Amino acid sequence: MRAFVLTGPGTYEVQELPDPAAAPGEVVVDIERVGVCGTDMEFFTGEMAYLHQGHASFPMRLGHEWSGRVRTVGAGVGQEWLGRRVTGDTMIGCGECRRCLRGRGHVCETRREVGVRDGQPGALAEQLAVPAFSLYPLPDSVDATLGALVEPGGNALRAARAATPDGNERVLVLGPGTIGLLVAMFARARGAEVHLMGKTQASLDFAAVLGFDQLWLEDSLPNLPFDAVVDASNAPHLPGLALELVEPGGRAVCIGLAGEPSRIDTRTLALKDVTAVGLLSASPALDATIRAYADGSVDPRPLVAATVSLERTGSVLAGQRPSGAGAGPKIHVDPRLVGN
16 A cells, blocks of 8 residues: 655655554554644654654654545454444553543553554555544545544534533634634534634634634734633643633633643632633544534535645645645645545
8 A cells, every 4th residue: 555654854755565454353444535734744843742752753654634434344343344434533542541441541641643652553545454443433424524524623622612611602712723713613503602813814814714703813802701712723822811811710721732831820820710621632522523514513624725645745744735725724635646
């Protein structure tokens, strides 16, 4: 099979590798779509923390936002999976520790992460072997593009739930990238009044295309009481701004990751009686994300600006926009394409 292999910071190859075999408890999936995300770009630059913590090393195969169709199954896996359209959980817990047994496998100390951590190959290839227990079937109404948006959508849905427990809150989302826009979509679907703050007018103009009209640059934010503020950016100063802007008794939700430490004043946190929430992983919300896509209450397909081949993936990771790409923030890869 063909696979995109990151051989070092900024270096890569499309290699011919042996087709994966389904070990006991595993399936092999023919990959149809893969999303490129900020984590992948950090691996490309060599800045991703896991590289420096011993959880990842080169060469590696990226790709943790994916969809495809089950090709083969290993021993102990039901034949009903054959031919099914699926996506999968990124987080592969050990299944035996206290966290896994309490349903928190996404924070298992010894977890593997597909395309991210501890040598678990990712989906930037024609085929992918994964544990059957990590699979989520996709209904016919969730196409390949939507299927590859389930993982980022699950992260965003968790943030929207944390920000809007009642569904009628006024929410400010900081950072209208893929995750921020998905948070805004899920919060809107829950009945919230959604505001978005962006760094550039172009990002806000795209948000307007998605139907959002409360759009602000940092220097133009209105003086409004925000019941929740979600930081979906990579700006170190914005968690502190979120705490300043949120109403007393409100919620500050952190789903973005900066390249350096962010600092907040815990006196403000306590004196404003604010609930602060940090979120890692889509795992607890994958089912609900698929349902939302299936019933049309959230449709993130406009976020995808272009779909490219494995051969074009390196330039995307280097920050180049594909020729003819739309205005959306997300780029997808279709491993079945050649040279596009």
